[in-house]
Amino acid sequence: MTKKILVLPGDGIGPEIIAEAEKVLRVLIDKYGLGAELDHGLVGGAAYDDSGTPLPEHTLDQARAADAVLLGAVGGPKWDDLDTAVRPEKGLLGLRAGLDLFANLRPAILYPQLADASSLKPEIVSGLDIMIVRELTGGIYFGEPRGFREADGHRTGFNTLVYSEPEIERIGQVAFDIARKRDSRVCSVDKANVLESTALWREVITRMGADYADVELSHMYVDNAAMQLVRAPKQFDVMVTTNMFGDILSDCAAMLTGSIGMLPSASLDANGKGMYEPIHGSAPDIAGKGLANPLATILSVAMMLRYTLDEAALAERIEVAVEAVLDQHLRTPDIMAEGAIEVGTAAMGDAVVAAL
Ligand code: IPM
Ligand code: MG
Numbered sequence: 369m370t371k372k373i374l375v376l377p378g379d380g381i382g383p384e385i386i387a388e389a390e391k392v393l394r395v396l397i398d399k400y401g402l403g404a405e406l407d408h409g410l411v412g413g414a415a416y417d418d419s420g421t422p423l424p425e426h427t428l429d430q431a432r433a434a435d436a437v438l439l440g441a442v443g444g445p446k447w448d449d450l451d452t453a454v455r456p457e458k459g460l461l462g463l464r465a466g467l468d469l470f471a472n473l474r475p476a477i478l479y480p481q482l483a484d485a486s487s488l489k490p491e492i493v494s495g496l497d498i499m500i501v502r503e504l505t506g507g508i509y510f511g512e513p514r515g516f517r518e519a520d521g522h523r524t525g526f527n528t529l530v531y532s533e534p535e536i537e538r539i540g541q542v543a544f545d546i547a548r549k550r551d552s553r554v555c556s557v558d559k560a561n562v563l564e565s566t567a568l569w570r571e572v573i574t575r576m577g578a579d580y581a582d583v584e585l586s587h588m589y590v591d592n593a594a595m596q597l598v599r600a601p602k603q604f605d606v607m608v609t610t611n612m613f614g615d616i617l618s619d620c621a622a623m624l625t626g627s628i629g630m631l632p633s634a635s636l637d638a639n640g641k642g643m644y645e646p647i648h649g650s651a652p653d654i655a656g657k658g659l660a661n662p663l664a665t666i667l668s669v670a671m672m673l674r675y676t677l678d679e680a681a682l683a684e685r686i687e688v689a690v691e692a693v694l695d696q697h698l699r700t701p702d703i704m705a706e707g708a709i710e711v712g713t714a715a716m717g718d719a720v721v722a723a724l
Pocket of ligand 2: 615616619
């Protein structure tokens with residue numbers, strides 16, 4: 369059966385990195401029998417410029433009709449002064465909410481070839497393999513009430529951090545199930561000493577832990593978790609946490625691996641439908657220059673093959689090809705090292721295609 373993939377390049381470096389990921393998809397379709405067809409759409413600032421909204425109804429319809437979505441990045445200074453309601457980021461958040469993509473998987477893996485690119489000592493990060501499971505459709509990102517109000521001569525901005533038991537249970541289940549396929553350890557990250565919503569989080573995860581007796585469960589406050597990530601990151605296997613804590617900790621974990629330009633992500637609903645994107649942003653400072661690292665996006669295609677398209681062997685092919693280009697000492701500027709060969713976005717994509 370032919371699967372439908374919706375491609376949303378978005379803004380900034382989005383179109384450049386997506387172009388390379390599409391080359392890879394083409395090879396899989398033309399040479400390796402992947403039954404998939406690509407559709408294209410607008411999201412973020414690109415959509416706003418086109419129709420005044422970062423998530424047109426048509427794009428959401430396309431996304432609903434697709435089996436998987438491949439997204440580049442959204443946002444940029446051009447749209448910074450817009451009202452929050454129509455900022456490019458709202459397009460991304462609208463897709464996550466509209467498709468009920470509550471489970472965000474952000475693997476932080478250190479490629480041995482890049483050990484020197486990490487800001488941490490090689491012995492601290494070598495062999496690093498963490499899976500951050502971030503709740504993606506709840507918490508303070510979506511809690512109501514929210515907004516601004518004016519009283520006593522000044523404005524107040526406010527948000528609500530809220531989690532219900534079912535929301536915590538479904539993300540907890542994803543984390544425990546993934547841990548079973550890895551090193552069977554889950555660290556749940558919260559701020560249960562201060563915030564009721566995450567006190568409930570800890571209670572629910574603890575309760576669930578009893579049903580996963582084969583998985584070693586620990587709990588950590590988020591401030592300590594941030595510290596432990598840079599002190600001794602290899603202690604972690606699977607980390608499960610709230611929407612905002614996961615946003616912050618995943619950037620931190622990404623940097624351990626040398627460059628945020630290497631890390632893919634999957635955002636899944638309860639039925640395996642997913643949106644796949646690099647965890648880095650639109651990098652407006654290098655947009656259009658052909659300098660961006662396309663590997664995070666290409667590795668996001670690998671995650672798509674594994675988690676939505678049920679093509680694990682093809683996913684592995686991509687991962688092996690990425691390792692091969694790193695072995696050839698090809699490096700985009702973000703991962704450049706002494707003695708390596710610096711290449712641009714398209715050359716890196718071409719090298720992956722050649723290695724495939
Ligand atoms: C991410 C990004 C987004 C988020 C932004 C662009 C809305 O930082 O995917 O981590 O905060 O979730
Ligand atoms: Mg982020």
